Amino acid sequence: MTVRVYHAELAEAQAHPRLAALMGRGRAAGPFDRADWLALLARECLAPARPLLAVAEDDEAILALPLLASPGGLSACSNWYSFWARPLTDAPHRAEALLVPLLRSLADHGALDFAPLPLSEAGWMARALGQAGWICGVEPAHGNRFVALNGQDFAGWWKTRPGTLRATVKRKGAKGLVYCRIATRFDAADWAAYEAIYAASWKPTEASPAFLRAFAEAESEAGAYRLGLATMGGMPVAAQFWTVEGGTAFIHKLAHREDAREASPGTLLSAELFRHVIDVDRVTAVDFGTGDDRYKADWMDDLRQRWRIRAYWPGAARHWSGLARLLVQRARGRSRLAPWHGAD
Numbered sequence: 001m002t003v004r005v006y007h008a009e010l011a012e013a014q015a016h017p018r019l020a021a022l023m024g025r026g027r028a029a030g031p032f033d034r035a036d037w038l039a040l041l042a043r044e045c046l047a048p049a050r051p052l053l054a055v056a057e058d059d060e061a062i063l064a065l066p067l068l069a070s071p072g073g074l075s076a077c078s079n080w081y082s083f084w085a086r087p088l089t090d091a092p093h094r095a096e097a098l099l100v101p102l103l104r105s106l107a108d109h110g111a112l113d114f115a116p117l118p119l120s121e122a123g124w125m126a127r128a129l130g131q132a133g134w135i136c137g138v139e140p141a142h143g144n145r146f147v148a149l150n151g152q153d154f155a156g157w158w159k160t161r162p163g164t165l166r167a168t169v170k171r172k173g174a175k176g177l178v179y180c181r182i183a184t185r186f187d188a189a190d191w192a193a194y195e196a197i198y199a200a201s202w203k204p205t206e207a208s209p210a211f212l213r214a215f216a217e218a219e220s221e222a223g224a225y226r227l228g229l230a231t232m233g234g235m236p237v238a239a240q241f242w243t244v245e246g247g248t249a250f251i252h253k254l255a256h257r258e259d260a261r262e263a264s265p266g267t268l269l270s271a272e273l274f275r276h277v278i279d280v281d282r283v284t285a286v287d288f289g290t291g292d293d294r295y296k297a298d299w300m301d302d303l304r305q306r307w308r309i310r311a312y313w314p315g316a317a318r319h320w321s322g323l324a325r326l327l328v329q330r331a332r333g334r335s336r337l338a339p340w341h342g343a344d
Helices: 010-015 017-022 035-045 092-104 119-132 154-158 163-174 188-199 209-221 258-263 265-280 294-298 317-331
Strands: 004-008 050-057 062-070 073-076 111-117 135-148 179-183 225-232 235-245 248-256 285-290 302-312
Touching: 004 010, 010 017, 010 035, 010 050, 017 050, 017 062, 035 050, 035 209, 050 092, 062 092, 092 119, 111 119, 111 135, 119 135, 119 302, 135 317, 154 265, 163 265, 179 265, 188 209, 188 225, 188 235, 188 248, 209 225, 209 235, 225 265, 235 258, 235 265, 248 258, 248 265, 258 265, 265 285, 302 317
Parallel strands: 073 111, 248 285
Antiparallel strands: 004 050, 050 062, 062 073, 111 302, 135 285, 135 302, 179 225, 225 235, 235 248
8 A cells, every 4th residue: 555655734633634633632642643733733833844744645644743843853843831742643654664765855954853652652663663664763752641540530630649648738728818719711811821820930031931822722612721820818829731531631731939848749739630620520540741840750650761862864064063963872772773662
């Protein structure tokens, strides 16, 4: 069966029935797979790099690889807001066979830096890159904390949390100083409160506030928006932005005012949000995003690795220095060369 390979614009995905089904809400496992997320991210955060959708399809299957093209080569269509980036397909058992001609068609770009990949998709890409003629290495990108609830309600799951965390929530909650509420529809005043809290927190300046607000508004329209706000004496002191999709709650942003730390408003708000998504939204998992920050382990026992692939086309002389560095990393045991069998 002949595999057709072509390159398209992200905007074209909405008009292509098979791509729209593959990259639309409801089919995607989370926002980071969706064409609307990728297009918004590219427009608000990733210029001047050009978004590129590389597609391989035949009569039975389709695979799409969202990319960014720049003078330095190709990269994933992702940044710090993305929990993952990966090739998307309706036929996982054929992913590598579809990826080989697709990756061969990208050889003129000379270099590829793709992250953060889930384990299985990193394996697909590494093996397919080798078969397509690229030289590639695979290395850890970051850890991802998550919890699979396995049918537990909030009360059952809460009993599994560390005693110190449960004691803090009980003790600080009993004081009645902090009031928590959860909004499921976007409200401009609520969002302004979130932004004010973030600005007064320990967090760095928000890199792309326009992107985040536009994403929040779109998730509200889809019914996926969850914004938690904690107040003390009517003053907003902690905020968290979550979304719910495909049975998973995604924790995108959280912050609290430093001058309210003693009352633990962020901890109390987290407990209320977990209660809401578990008992009201009935999610089966909660994903804490990028980075294995120490505090996340109090809320989530499970940790998985995300991966980075660096690859070079051997005929691209302008990238030989990068290829040489990759080979040195391999010799020192810091990177693996394809074929890579997906060992975590």
